[in-house]
Amino acid sequence: MTISRRTFLKGVAGGGGLLLVSGIPLADARMSTELPPHAVGILYDATLCIGCKSCMANCKTQNSVPGGALYKKGMTAPPYESKGPAGDEGIWDAPQELSGKTLNIIKVYKNGTGEKKDVAVNGYSYFKQQCLHCISPACVSVCPAGAFRKDPENGSVYYLAERCIGCRYCQLACPFGVPRYEWDSAWPEVRKCQLCRHRYAEGKYAACAEFCPTGATIFGKVVDLRNEARYRLTLKPGTEYDFPIKTVDSAEKSRRPVARYADGTYGLTEAGGTQNIMLSGVSFELLGFRKKIPHFDLPSLTWAYVRKVLWVFAGVFTGGTTIYAITHRNDKEGSHD
Amino acid sequence: MSNSNAFDSVRQQLGGVSRRDFLKFCSVMAVGMGLPLSAGVRIAEAIVNPKRPPVIWLSFQECTGCVESLLRSNHPTLEHLILDLISLDYSETLSAAAGHQAEAAKAESIRKNKGKFVLVVDGAIPTKDHGIYCKIGGRTALDILNETAPHAAAIIAMGSCASWGGVAAAGPNPTEAKGVPEVLSNKTVVTVPGCPPNPYNLLSTILYFVTFNKLPELDPKGRPRFAFSRLIHENCERRPHFDAGRFAEQFGDGLHRKGACLYKLGCKGPETYANCPSVLFGDTGAGTWPVGVGHPCFGCAEKGVGFSTPLHQLATLKEMTPPVFFGEAFPNKQGVSSGIKTFAAGSAGIVVGAAGAAMLTGLGTRKDVTRDKLHGPHDESARDKEE
Numbered sequence: 001m002t003i004s005r006r007t008f009l010k011g012v013a014g015g016g017g018l019l020l021v022s023g024i025p026l027a028d029a030r031m032s033t034e035l036p037p038h039a040v041g042i043l044y045d046a047t048l049c050i051g052c053k054s055c056m057a058n059c060k061t062q063n064s065v066p067g068g069a070l071y072k073k074g075m076t077a078p079p080y081e082s083k084g085p086a087g088d089e090g091i092w093d094a095p096q097e098l099s100g101k102t103l104n105i106i107k108v109y110k111n112g113t114g115e116k117k118d119v120a121v122n123g124y125s126y127f128k129q130q131c132l133h134c135i136s137p138a139c140v141s142v143c144p145a146g147a148f149r150k151d152p153e154n155g156s157v158y159y160l161a162e163r164c165i166g167c168r169y170c171q172l173a174c175p176f177g178v179p180r181y182e183w184d185s186a187w188p189e190v191r192k193c194q195l196c197r198h199r200y201a202e203g204k205y206a207a208c209a210e211f212c213p214t215g216a217t218i219f220g221k222v223v224d225l226r227n228e229a230r231y232r233l234t235l236k237p238g239t240e241y242d243f244p245i246k247t248v249d250s251a252e253k254s255r256r257p258v259a260r261y262a263d264g265t266y267g268l269t270e271a272g273g274t275q276n277i278m279l280s281g282v283s284f285e286l287l288g289f290r291k292k293i294p295h296f297d298l299p300s301l302t303w304a305y306v307r308k309v310l311w312v313f314a315g316v317f318t319g320g321t322t323i324y325a326i327t328h329r330n331d332k333e334g335s336h337d
Numbered sequence: 338m339s340n341s342n343a344f345d346s347v348r349q350q351l352g353g354v355s356r357r358d359f360l361k362f363c364s365v366m367a368v369g370m371g372l373p374l375s376a377g378v379r380i381a382e383a384i385v386n387p388k389r390p391p392v393i394w395l396s397f398q399e400c401t402g403c404v405e406s407l408l409r410s411n412h413p414t415l416e417h418l419i420l421d422l423i424s425l426d427y428s429e430t431l432s433a434a435a436g437h438q439a440e441a442a443k444a445e446s447i448r449k450n451k452g453k454f455v456l457v458v459d460g461a462i463p464t465k466d467h468g469i470y471c472k473i474g475g476r477t478a479l480d481i482l483n484e485t486a487p488h489a490a491a492i493i494a495m496g497s498c499a500s501w502g503g504v505a506a507a508g509p510n511p512t513e514a515k516g517v518p519e520v521l522s523n524k525t526v527v528t529v530p531g532c533p534p535n536p537y538n539l540l541s542t543i544l545y546f547v548t549f550n551k552l553p554e555l556d557p558k559g560r561p562r563f564a565f566s567r568l569i570h571e572n573c574e575r576r577p578h579f580d581a582g583r584f585a586e587q588f589g590d591g592l593h594r595k596g597a598c599l600y601k602l603g604c605k606g607p608e609t610y611a612n613c614p615s616v617l618f619g620d621t622g623a624g625t626w627p628v629g630v631g632h633p634c635f636g637c638a639e640k641g642v643g644f645s646t647p648l649h650q651l652a653t654l655k656e657m658t659p660p661v662f663f664g665e666a667f668p669n670k671q672g673v674s675s676g677i678k679t680f681a682a683g684s685a686g687i688v689v690g691a692a693g694a695a696m697l698t699g700l701g702t703r704k705d706v707t708r709d710k711l712h713g714p715h716d717e718s719a720r721d722k723e724e
Contacts, residue, residue, distance in 0.1 A: 050654045051663065052600060053582030092453030093581060096664035108663035115656070124657045127666070213584070213601045213651055254651065 013321070033137040033272055033297045039222040040195065041133060041275030042206055043229055046282070047118045047259035049126040050244060051106055055208035055217055056095070059104040059193075062207035066233035067198030069103055069159070069191065100182035103193040104130040104208055109287050118259045118281025125282040127289075128217065130208075131178045131193035132267055132274035133157050136297035139170035139179060141306075147190075155222070155275050157193035164190060165219075173295050175271045195275075209246055220248030222275050229265040229279055230257070265318035272297025362412055370541045370553060370563040380548045389421070390547040391446055391454040394428040395485065397478040398471050398505040398514055399460025403496040406431045406533035410540065411620045424542060426454070429473070440474050447488055455543055456489035458482065461498040461505035462520050464510035471510040479520065486521050491546050493527045494559070497541055497637055497644070500528035507644040518559055520640065527552055528559040532637035532644075537617050538564040558640070560610070568633055568655065569606035572614040574624070575599060580662055588631075599628060602650030605636030613638075 003011075060078035063070040070079060079101040080093040096100040107129060112122035119125075137157045140148040147164035150157050170179045170190055182188040196206040204210065209219035218225070228248050235241055237260040242253035259281045266279035266284050270293050278284070286292045294301075363377035370376075396404070408415050419425040426446035435476045446454065460478075463470040468479030486492055494517040497503030505514035518526040529538045542561050545553045553561040570576065578584070578598040585593035585602055593599075600607070600669075606628060613634070619625045628634050633641030633649070 051657065052584070052598075054584055054601070057582030057583070094662045105664060106666060108657065109666045110657065117657070126663075211584075211586075256653075286666065325553060 013121060019108045031141060031150065031297070031299050033136050035135055035275070036150075036223055037203075038153050039135075039155035039275055040205070040220065041155075041222045041225055041277065042130075042195070042209060042220050043248065044128045044276065044285075045216050045218075045232070045243070046125050046127050046280035047261070048214045048254075048256065049106065049128070050214055050216070051108065051126045052213065053106055054211045054213060055128070056104055056106060057093070058207045058211040060093075060095040060102070060296075062161075062199065063103060063194075065198075067307075068196075069194040070101070072189075088168070098129055098178065098180050100180050100185070100188070103121075103178075103191060104128065104188065107288070109282055111286075117162065118262075120262070120282050120286055123282070125287065126216075127280065127281060127287040128208075128278070129176075129178070130276070131157060132176055132271075132276040133195055134271050134297075134300050135273040135275065136271075137270070138173040138175060138298035141299035141302060142169040144169065144221070150195065151213070154195075154197065154200070156197045157192075158194045158197055159190055159192065161189045166190075173298070175298060176289075179186040212246065215243040215245040215254050218244055218246060218248050218250070222277075224248045225277055226265070226268070227228065229277055233261055233264060237261075262282055269295040271295075272300075279321045339472055365412065366537075366541055366544050370545055370561075376548070380544055382548075389424040390543065391424045391426050391450045392457060392543065393426055393443060393446060393454050393485065393489070394431075394457045394459070395478075395481060396429050397458065397460035397462050397473075397482070397499075399496065399498055399556070400504075401430055402533040403459040407536045407539065409619055410536040413437070413540075418540070422540075423455075423547075426450075435475075447485060451488045452486070453490050455546060456485060456492045457539070457543075458492070458497050458499045458517050459495040461502045461514035461516060463505075463514050464520070465511075465513035473528050482517070482520060486524060491527065491552060492517065492521065492524060492675070493529060493539065493542055495529050496534050497530045497532045497640075500530040500559075502638040502646050503530075503532060503600075525552065525555075526559050527555060527561060530560065530634075530640070531611065534638070535564070535611075535613070535618065537616055538612070551636040556610075564565075564616075565593040565610045565638070566614045567610065567612065569609050569611055569613055569628070570654075572612075573606050573628055574614060575628060593631065599631070599633040600652070602633045603647070603651060604628065604633030605646070605652045607638065607652045607654045609634055609639040611634045611638040 021268075025252065033173050043114070060070065060080070064075055064078035065071060081095045081099065081101055082093065089230040095105055105128070106126050108124060108126055109300055110124040111120060114124045117125065133156055135155070140150050140157060144167060145163045145165045147160050148157060148170055149160065152226050166181075166188060167195060168179075168181055168190065171177075171181065179190050179192045181190055196204070196208075199205065199207070205219040206217075209217045210230075212218070225248055228244070232241070237257040237258050239258050240255050242255050244250040245252040245254050261279055262281055262283045265277050265279060266289060267274040272295075280287060346428040359381065365378055367376040378555065380583070393402075405419075410418070413422060419431065425431060427439065429439070432442070434442055462468065462478045462482055464479060468477035471478040473481060494500045498514070499517050500503050500509070501516040501518070502514045503516075505512065506516070506615075516528070518528060527542055529542060531538070538561065541563065542553060545561075553563060556562055556565060558565075570579070573579075575596060575598045575689035578592075578596070579600060583592055583597040585597045585599055587593065588602065593602075613626045615627070617623075617629070624630065635648065636646070636652075637644070
C-alpha cells in the first residue's frame, strides 16, 4: 500500500488540527486551586501524639490489601523495612524514613535534655510525614504519563502504576519530598500515601486516623478539619478540651489539656494549600518542614510555559505548512521524488 | 559473729530450713533491693539476732487484701516470716488472741519496745466527724494511730489506702479518708502503695531497716526507690509491641491473644511507678502479673491514677518513649538534611564519572579534556540538582 504525498499531508494536517481542537492535555498541567467539592483529609495534631506508631503499623497492613497503596499482585504480607527471622517477617519494623515500603512515618524532634513535650528548648515533639494531598499537586502536573491523578471528588492524589514510566519527576516536583521509589524492586513503582481511598467504598477512612488512640490524627472533610484546627488555636493553653478521636465529627472524645501551639495551621497556604493539615507545639521549621516552601500552587509556575506548548506546536505546524506552500507553489503534481 | 557461726546458728534456729535455702532468701532480698550480694550476709546476721524486730500491724479502713498478699508470699513463707524473721506482736488478722487480750498484748509490746518497733499500717484513716467511721475496741483509727506512731522506730504504710487513701478515698470520699503520711504529716512514713502491694516490697523494706538500722532511700512520695523508681512501662514484657505500634484493640482480638501492647485498652503502665513487671505477683510463675495475663495495668500503685481515672481511659505518657527508635528531623546535624548530603555525594560522583568518561572516550585533545572537566561536570551537577 502506498500513501500518496497528498494523503500523508492531509493526514498530518487533520491529526494536528484534531489535537488542537480537542486540547487533550498530555500532562494535567493546569489544575484547580479550589478544594474539590467533597475534599477529605487528615488533621495531625503533634501535641496529642504519643509516638506509639500505631498509625504506621496499621498503614502498612491496611494498604497491603488489593487496592491499597502498597499492594502488589501476589502480596501476602505487608512490606517491612527489615526482614525478621525466617517465618517471622516484620516482627521488628522500625523505619527511619519514608520509603517505598513506608507511606507514613512518625519522627521525633528532640533538643537538649528532651524532658518537656511540645517545647522547643530542652523538649521534644513527634511529627508525622506523609503525602499532604496538595490542592494543586505538583506531582500530578509534572507527570508526563498521567500516572499521578487527583480525584476530582475527594481530592486524594493517587497513582496508577500501569501508566508510570519510572521517570520520577514526581519525586523532584514534590515540595515536601514525599513520593518514594522502590529502589530495591526489579519492577519498581512510586509509593506514597493515597489517603486510603480504597477503603472509602467500605465506609472506612484513613487507617492512620482509625487506629490513632489519642486523636492526634483525625480524618474528615477538609472544611471541618480547618475549622477544628482554627478552633484549637483559639483555645487557652492549659484548659481542657474534648479532642475528637478518629474522625473530626466523632462522638468519641478524649479530654486532654490544651498545649501551646507554636505556629498556625500548616497546610493552609503551603504549596497552595494541602488537604492534610497539621498543628504543632514546636515550630514546623524545627520539625524539618521547610520554611521557604512556596505559598502558591506550584503548577502555576510551569503552567506559564506549558500553556504555550500547544500554541508553539500549532504555530510551527501552520508556519511550516505556509512556508512549504509558498516554496513549492510552482511544483507540479507528480513531479516530486 | 563470723559467717559460719552465723549460718550454724541459723540452722539450729530454723530447724527444717537448709543453709542453702536460707542464704538464697537473704540474697534474693538483697538483690531485690539493689544491694550487693554481701549484704545478704548482713541480712542473715540481723535475722538470726535473737531479738527479732517487733512489728505492730494496724488495720483501719481496709479490705485485708494487704494482709492476704503477705500471707501468700512463699519465700519466706508466712510461718517462717512471723515466727523466725519478725516478731509480729499485734495484728488483728493474724493474732491468736482476740478482744481485750489482743489489745493488752499490743499495749505491752509498745511499752516494752518504745522507739524500737516497726509500725505497719494498712487501710485509710477516716477523718470526718473526728474519725468516728472506723473504730477498734471503741476507739477511732485516728486516735489509735496518733497514739502509737510517736513510739515507733519506723512507720510503713502498706497498700494504697494507707499511702494516700486509695479506694477508701475515691470520690466522693464520704468519710474523708486519708493516708498515713497526711495524718502524720510531721513524720517520715515509708509508703508501699499497691492494691495489694507486692509483699516483697514490704519485707525488703523491713529487712533493710533491721539490717542497716535506717530506712531505704525514699522518693518524694515516701516510696522506697528500689521498688518504685521505674515506670511499669519501662520494664513491661509487652513493651516491644508498644515500640512497634502493635496494640490490642479489644479484649480477645487477634493481637490481644498474641500478646500485643494493652495501651489502647487503658493500660496505666506509662504513668505508674512500680516494680510489678520485674517482681511479678503471687509466686506462681512467669508472666503472672496483671499485664502479663492480659489485663491493662490499673495504676493501683500511683496516686491520682488508680481509683481516680477511669479504668479504660488512655494513660498520659510521662516521657518520650521510646527515645531511640525514631527517625529525626535532622538526624545527623542540625540544618543539614540527609537529602542535601545525598545531593553532595551524588554531585561528587557525577564529577568523577564525567571526568572518567571523558578520559576513556578520549574526547578531543588534552585541551578539550580540560575544558570538559571545567564545563561538563558543571552542567551535570546542575542537572543533578534537579534530581
